[in-house]
Amino acid sequence: MEHLRRRGMARPAPVAPRIPTLVEEFDLWMRQHRGSAARTLADYRPLAAAFVASRRGRRWDHLDAKAVRSYVIEECKTLTPARRLVFVRALRMFMRFLVATGRCRSHLDRSVPSMPHWRLATLPRYLDEDVVERLIASRSTTTLTGVRDLAVLLLLARLALRAGEVRGLCLRDIDWARGQLRVVGKLRRPTWLPMPQDVGDAILAYLRMRQRCQHEQVFLCIQAPHRPLGATSVRGICQRAIDELGVKTPGKGAHIFRHSTAATLIRHGATLDDVGRLLRHASRESTAVYAKVAISALSRIAQPWPEAVR
Structure with a gap:
C-alpha cells in the first residue's frame, strides 16, 4: 500500500487519532x-x-x-x-x-462502582479430548503453514499457554538439553515448564522449515515481511483449524484450548492444585471453576432429588 500511495494510486493512510x-x-x-x-x-x-x-x-x-x-x-x-x-x-x-x-x-x-459478576456462575467452555486431538491431527506436516500451526496448537493443548505467551515465545526460552521452555505470563513472571516430546518435535520441525530472519520470536507470519505473529494471529490459527475440521465448538479462540486442557486433567483425576500449577494461577479460586466438570467426582457427593426419596 505504501508503494501505491507513493505513486498516487491509493488514498493516503488515515491519520490515527492522537493519544493524549x-x-x-x-x-x-x-x-x-x-x-x-x-x-x-x-x-x-x-x-x-x-x-x-x-x-x-x-x-x-x-x-x-x-x-x-x-x-x-x-x-x-x-x-x-x-x-x-x-x-x-x-x-x-x-x-x-x-x-x-x-x-x-x-x-x-x-x-468506580463494581459491575455484577459472579465468577463461578457458569461452566467453563471447553472441547472434548477427542476433538482437540482431531484438530491437532488435521494440521499438515508438509507445508510451512501446517507445521507452524501444529506447533502452536500443541503448545495450547499440552501446556495450556495463553495466546500472548505463544506469540512471545523466543528461541532463548527453549532449553533443548533439559527439555524445558520458559513462559513469561501475567505480571511478567517467568516459569520453566517441561516440554512434552510431541511439542518439542513440532517446534523443531517448524524451526527447520522456518524462514531465515533476525527475529528472536519462534513463530512468524508466513507471508513477507516475515515478522512475529500479531495480536490476533494465534486466534486465527485456532479458528482456521476449527473451521476446516467442521466441528461445532463453544468458542474458536486460543483460550478454549486452555480450558480444555484443565477440564481433561480434572476428568482424568488431577487435583485442582495440579491444574492450578500448570495454568500458573496465582489463586486457587481461579482454578475452582474447573471442579464443575469433574462429573465422576461430583456424582459421588450428589444428593438424591427430594421427590426421588419418597
Missing part, C-alpha cells in the same frame, strides 16, 4: 508497575482517552466521586455486560494511576 499525553503516561505506568500485556492496554487506552476527553480540560484535583460515578453510569447505558466489566476495570486502573502520580485525591479509585 496523559494516556501515554498511563500506558507506560501500566507496563512498568502492573506488567500489563499489550492486548490489555489496547483495550484500556481508548477508554482512558474517552474519559480524559470528557473532562474537557478541567483540573484533575477537582475531580470528585460523584463525577466519576455519574460518568460510569452514563457510559454503561450503551455497553454490553461483558464490555461493562472491561470499562470499569480500565477506568479503575486509570484512577489508580492518577492517585499514584498525585493528580487527584487518594482513594478516588474506590469511587
Whole structure:
C-alpha cells in the first residue's frame, strides 16, 4: 500500500487519532508497575482517552466521586455486560494511576462502582479430548503453514499457554538439553515448564522449515515481511483449524484450548492444585471453576432429588 500511495494510486493512510499525553503516561505506568500485556492496554487506552476527553480540560484535583460515578453510569447505558466489566476495570486502573502520580485525591479509585459478576456462575467452555486431538491431527506436516500451526496448537493443548505467551515465545526460552521452555505470563513472571516430546518435535520441525530472519520470536507470519505473529494471529490459527475440521465448538479462540486442557486433567483425576500449577494461577479460586466438570467426582457427593426419596 505504501508503494501505491507513493505513486498516487491509493488514498493516503488515515491519520490515527492522537493519544493524549496523559494516556501515554498511563500506558507506560501500566507496563512498568502492573506488567500489563499489550492486548490489555489496547483495550484500556481508548477508554482512558474517552474519559480524559470528557473532562474537557478541567483540573484533575477537582475531580470528585460523584463525577466519576455519574460518568460510569452514563457510559454503561450503551455497553454490553461483558464490555461493562472491561470499562470499569480500565477506568479503575486509570484512577489508580492518577492517585499514584498525585493528580487527584487518594482513594478516588474506590469511587468506580463494581459491575455484577459472579465468577463461578457458569461452566467453563471447553472441547472434548477427542476433538482437540482431531484438530491437532488435521494440521499438515508438509507445508510451512501446517507445521507452524501444529506447533502452536500443541503448545495450547499440552501446556495450556495463553495466546500472548505463544506469540512471545523466543528461541532463548527453549532449553533443548533439559527439555524445558520458559513462559513469561501475567505480571511478567517467568516459569520453566517441561516440554512434552510431541511439542518439542513440532517446534523443531517448524524451526527447520522456518524462514531465515533476525527475529528472536519462534513463530512468524508466513507471508513477507516475515515478522512475529500479531495480536490476533494465534486466534486465527485456532479458528482456521476449527473451521476446516467442521466441528461445532463453544468458542474458536486460543483460550478454549486452555480450558480444555484443565477440564481433561480434572476428568482424568488431577487435583485442582495440579491444574492450578500448570495454568500458573496465582489463586486457587481461579482454578475452582474447573471442579464443575469433574462429573465422576461430583456424582459421588450428589444428593438424591427430594421427590426421588419418597
